Structure formats: structure tokens, C-alpha cells
Amino acid sequence: MNTRDQALSQRKKWYRTVPDPMVLIFLILLATYALTFLIPAGEYERVMMDGRTRVVPDSFHYLTDVAALSPFDIFVAIPRGLNEASLYLFIVFIAGGLFHILQKTGALENAIGVAVHRAGVERRNVIITVGTFIYGFFGVAVGFENNIALVPIAVLIASAVGCSSLVGTTMAVGGIGVGFALSPINPYTVGVAQGIAELPTFSGAWLRTLLVLASLGLLSFYICRFVTRMDFEEPGDAKAMSKSLAEYSMSKRDKWTLVVFVGGLVAMLVGVFTQGWYINEIAGMFLLIAIVIGIVNGLSANEIVKQMMEGASGVTAGALVIGLAASIQVILNEAQIIDTIVHGLSSLIQGIPASLSAIMASVVQGIINLFVPSGSGQALVTMPILIPVADLVGMSRQLMITAFQVGDGLTNLIVPTSGGTLAMLALGRVSYEKWLKAILPFMVLVYVLCWVGLVVGHLVGY
Template identity: 80%
Template sequence: MAEQQTAAASGSRKKWYQAVPDPMVLIFIILVATYFLTFIIPAGEFERVTQDGRTVVVPGSFAYLENVANIPLFNIFVAIPEGLISASRYLFIVFIAGGLFHILQKTGALENAIGVAVNRVGVERRNMIIVVGTFIYGFFGVAVGFENNIALVPIAVLIASAIGCSSLVGTAMAVGGIGIGFALSPINPYTVGVAQGIAELPTFSGAWLRTLLVLSSLALLSLYICKRVVKMEFEEPDNAEALSKPLSEYRLTKRNILTMVVFVGGLIAMLIGVFTRGWYINEIAGTFLLLAIIIGALNGLSANGIVKQMMEGAASVTAGALVIGVAASIQVILEQAVIIDTIVNSLSALIDGIPSIFSAIMASVVQGIINLFIPSGSGQALVTMPILIPVADLVGMSRQLMITAFQVGDGLTNLIVPTSGGTLAMLALGRVSYAQWLKAILPFMVLVYGLSWIGLVIGHLVGY
């Protein structure tokens, strides 16, 4: 009897990921902790100058500031609407993308296309589909960016459903693939391009190590999804995307084909805009809004019907979208207290004085911590690279290796930090909670960091 009670108690005990609070609660706790940090960390600032139209930090110019008033307690609550405003572009693309994919679901075109494609490939080739899908999303991360691919997550969720997997598997394919591709991209203009400009290196030089890292990391992610994520217990939400009938029953009508031509054409137009006209989230959101209207009209929806479907789709992702804005409030508090530069200056000092062979690893750790406070890749490069490039020269690390260490630290942590608006937006569209995501991705993060650190050490040894 006692043994049964012990077993019952053990079974009822929550696992760590089940004890993780709701993302809103978790982020509010971090917000409150950040507020109290403002009373401990002194205000400080670097001097900044404008070079080639970009504002960069002047190395060695850090100075503490006096007469910076303490932030009133009430500002914790004021920071939340201010965060919602500052993160509005993420909110809008989540709402609009949610509306577009809701319309696509109602037309049946996307579901029919995926059902037909998977049926022809064969569901028994599930692992191959996961590997190919992960690498395709990785390519989008490498070539297009991170936030630019937010709206593509529901496609991976439907593919996962077609092969008999949970939405967690589809989200891991999409978010993991895009995140790894962006983090280790050899041609990332937001991180590599900006950092190499500051370091006075040829743009996208030294691509071989980053290419090896991104390909090996995507292969590792594919294996991890096939071996672990597929087998994980996951409770599908009520509004999860799923196939509505057996694969053998799927057919594509002429209207379905025309709908998919319009959708794919819109994606191509979006990519052209990103590569040739510098489009970012607002333009991409506008493209998806236009696609929603065209696809709705093409499938016989009235103006009122299109609005109704858009509102239903937006409503289904409201909770996830609002989390993004609440997360942005953390940076609002940090900026009001003027302590971001103080944190960067203190963390940068950790790299100096350690053996050069480990300095790249430490640099990646430092950049990962800084990413919690400066979630923008290009923004982090503009703040940290002018400081860390001279540090690299002093400790005997090549500038190229410092930039790759920056990529590893900044990019990989995007997959787990609660202040990454792009990641939270993708999770919202994938219908996966932050706690569920942490349960799935944290073991992989240990593996991919280990792989990346081995790459950094090898880079140092071969004079990269």
C-alpha cells in the first residue's frame, strides 16, 4: 500500500516543463526582476558615432552616468503597452498571417496540395519528409532571414499532420530549421554583413566554416526531430491545424491549383522584394494581406466573408501575439534605466584574460546573454562588435572567428529566449506553447552548442 502511495505521489509530481508558468506570467516575472536590477546595475553609456549611415559604438568610451532617476514602480505596467507598441509589426504579421492561413484552410487548397504531395511521396517515408522539410526551412533561414519567414510555419504544421505527427514536429521543423539557418548563415546580412563591415573584413568572407556549421547543425536537427520529437507526448490544442480526411482521398481541383499558384506567386514576389527592395516585416505583412483578399475572392468569398475569416484566423493566434508585445516591455525598462551598455561592457570584460583557444567559446556565451537584452541581431552587432573586435585582437583571436562566435551566441539563443519576438510569433502560429517548446528544444540546444563550440575551437586551431 505504501509503495502504491509512493508511486502515485511520484506520478502526480509535475515534471519541470509542466511547472513552467504561462508565457505571460514568465515574462512578467522577468520584467519585474529586470525592474529591480535597475536599482543594482548603474546607468552607463558608450559614445556613438555615425559611419556609413550606421550608428556604432566608440570602443573604450564607456562611462557611468550620474543623476539618472530611478524608474517608478508604476512604469512596470506602463512598459507593457509601450512594449506592445514597439513590437506592433510582429503582432500585425502574426494576425495577418493567421488570417491568411485560416482562409487557405477554409478553401481546402493548401490542405489538398499537401495531402496529394505526401500521398505521392508515401507516408512511410516520414523521416525523409522531415529531413527535406527541415533543410528547406533551413535554406529559407540562410537566404531570407528569421522574422521574414514567420508566416510559413503553418505549412510545416500541416505537413507534420499529413505524416501522422503532432504540430510540435512541424513547428520544430520550421522554427528550428529557420532558426539554425539564420543563426549560422554564411550570408546573413543582418549579422555577418554588419559585423564584417565593422571589423573591416570583406563581406561574407570566411563562409566555409559557417557553411559547415549550418549544414551539420541542420543534419543534427533533422536527426533529433526524427529520433526524439516525433516520439514526444504532445497534447494538440483544439485549434491545431490537422488534415481532415485520409491521404488517399485528397484531390486538387482547378480552383485549388489556381489558389496555390496565386499563393506561391505571392511568396515569390515576397522573396524578390526582400532581396531586391529591402522588404521587411511590414511589406511582408502587406503582401500576405493582399494574398488573403485575392485568394478569398477567388474562392467566392464576399468582402464581408473575407473579413470574417480574417478575424477568425487572427483571433486564434491572439494569445501568442500578445506575448510578443509583453516580452518587448523588458527592453523598454532596460532602455529607460540606461543599463544596457553597462551590461554589455561588463560581459565583454569576461573574454579578456582567458586562454585564446577558449576565448571564442566564451565570446559566444557572452553574446548569448546579451541577446536576452538586445534581441535584434543587427542591433547587437552594432553595439558589441566595436567593443569585441579590439578584444579579439588583444587575446589573439582572429576577427573572423569573433564574428562567427557572435553568430553562434546571438543566433542560437533566438530559439529559446523569451524576448525573441520572431520566435514567439512562430510558436503562436504553430500552436505550441513556450513551455512545450522548451521541453522539446532544450536538449537539442545542448547538442548544437557543443557542435558549434567544437567548430569554433577547430577554427582557432586552423587559423580561421
């Protein structure tokens, strides 16, 4: 065996030692349980303001009457986590069924095949870049979890240009995640945080706009330059193009199928923006779209059910990972150590130069996001504490909110407690451990980019 073969063999051997996603998250669960014996229980006082529960600054106190968790509580937390994450589980199952029906009809594949053939597969990098920015726009304007069902489309686009499911998933999940994280008009993070900081809603948008555009450009370059070259073993049920691009054409039935699909997505967006729809309503719309598409393609009721069940079974493993990850939050809540962690981390920002305090704030928020994965929930917990800290260290409130966005939003792409991210990975047929291998180098790059932006923002008086 020559040197090159030995290197390949060693690389393959190392790759096989990476734990299964279930094992990896269970190990994190065990580590979280261990933390409950090292971190004392504590809490902040909370009050109702404007219909929201907010933390009272300087009200933290330790609790002495919280019983220690038993080892058995680890295993009880898993079914409780499945229950807590049921919203995400069901939308993954239903979206899996919807796209399985679309896959069987061939309408979506035919549309992508025709579009890529006309654009030219030799323009692969342009297609990936445009796709990344489109998904980024959806993240900016629509939200995070609301875009779960769009991931398989990116996988098919990637297949059409000769790339792996990993490329398509990175394009979709990365684009949506970056767009949502740095959105200048994010109502869940910016809107809530600026309300607490007593700033005009969506003010200071110019810095966040520059950051999101620069970060999406960086992501596009990273995908084209690095992710397309990564070794990735396609799962057996991966959605891929079934013939050469020149063979694709659109029938009348295909066009009607796409009209139903796109019309359903538009109706979903209208519901999100005007009726306050969230996961349950979106999942219901996906189910309705699947049924109507089945009828348009002449499927009987039994055939529609069969296709939905086959699609749901294909994403079962990914859905169960979501439930297992949610058990981490169960343990943290039971031990009542989340507020203690927030209190300890927020103290790190004080006593450092103002020019670096924004960077430290983003790091703190990123760590807190592991324990409080909801963006609006994290804003309600941390902003009443960190806004006064910003005033003390000479950092503007606007910059503190942007630092919060960077820390909270970007870490959604890697923390195992982000149900939306795990749901998207399940639909893209990319495991959590393979996702980490692909996205972690980009996380380093995008954080450096955003930290430079935060320092510049401080220097120009943002």
C-alpha cells in the same frame, strides 16, 4: 496505483505546475526590473559612420543622473511594449487570417495530403529531414522574420505524417532559426560585423557553411528521435489533416489558389531582396494574398473579413505574449543599463586562453542577445568593442564574428525578447513554455557542436 501509473501522475502534476507563458514572461519582466537596482546606468559614446550609429570603443562611462524606475513603470512598460512590438503583432494577426482562409479553402491541405501520400507516410523521417533542411535554406537565404508565414505549412506536413504541431513547429522555427543563425551570407549579422571588422563581405564562409549543415543535420535527427515522441496536447484550434491521405486530390480551384499563394510569396521575396521590404511590406503582401485567394474561391467581401477575423482571433494569445516580452526591452532602455551589461560581459573575454576565448565570446553574445535582440543592432553595439578584444587575445577577427553569430543567432530560438520567434510559435499554436521544454535539449547539443567548430577553427588558423 502501480509504479508506472504513479510516475505518469507525477509527471503530469509537474507539467501542470509550469507557469503560463504570460506568467513566465512577467516573472522575467520583474527580474529585469530588479536588475535596474543592481546594475548602474552607463553608456558608450556613439558616432555616425557609413550611415550607421556605431559604438566608440573605450568610451564607456557611468551615468549619475538617471532616475530609478518606480514599480508602476513595470505596468506602464507593458502597453509600451505592445506598441514597440506592433510590427510583429500585426503580421501575426494578418498571417493568422491568411492561413485561416487557406485552411477553409482546403487547397493547402489537399496539396500536402497528395504530396505526402505520393512520397509515402512510412518515409516520415525522410520527409521531416528534407523539410528541416528546406526551412534551414530559407533561414540562410531569406532571413528570420521574413519566413514567419511559412510555419503553418510545416504544422500541416507534420500532421500528414502523423506527428504533432510541436514537431512541425520545431521543424520550421528550428530550421529557420539555425539557418539564419549560422548563415554564411547573413547580411544582418555577418555583413554588418565584417564591415566593422574591415573584412571582405561574406569572407570565411566555409566554416559557417559546415556549421549550418551539421547543425541542421543534428536538428533533423533530434526531431525524428526525440520531438516525435514527446507528449504534446494539441490546442483546440490546431491545424490538422481532416481525412486519410488516400482521400486527397487537387481540384482546379485548389491549383489556382496555390498559384496565387506561391506567386505572392515569390513577389514578397523579390521585394525583400530588391526593394528592402521588411515586416510592414510583408504583412501587406500577406493581406493582398488573402484577399485574392478569397476572390478565387468565390468568397464575398464580408466572408473574407469574417475569415480573416476568425484567423486573427486564433493567434491573439500568442501575439499578446510578443508585446509582453517587448516590455522587457522597454525597462532596460529606460534604466539605461544595456551598455553597462555589454561592458561587463565583454571584459570576461579578456585574460583567458585564446583557444577558449571564442567559446566565451559566443556565451557573452548569447547573454547580450537577451538585452539587444536585433542581430544587426547587436553587431553595431558589440563588434567595435570585441574586435579589438580579439586582437588582444590572439583570436582572428573572422573567428570572433563566427562566435558572435553562434551566440547571437542560436539564442534567438529561446530568448523571450525575440519577437520573430514568438510570432512563429503563435502561428504554430505552440506556447512558449512548451517550446522551451522541446528545444532546450537541442540547444545544449548544438552549442557543443558549434563550440567544437570554433575551437577547431582557431586551431587551423581560421
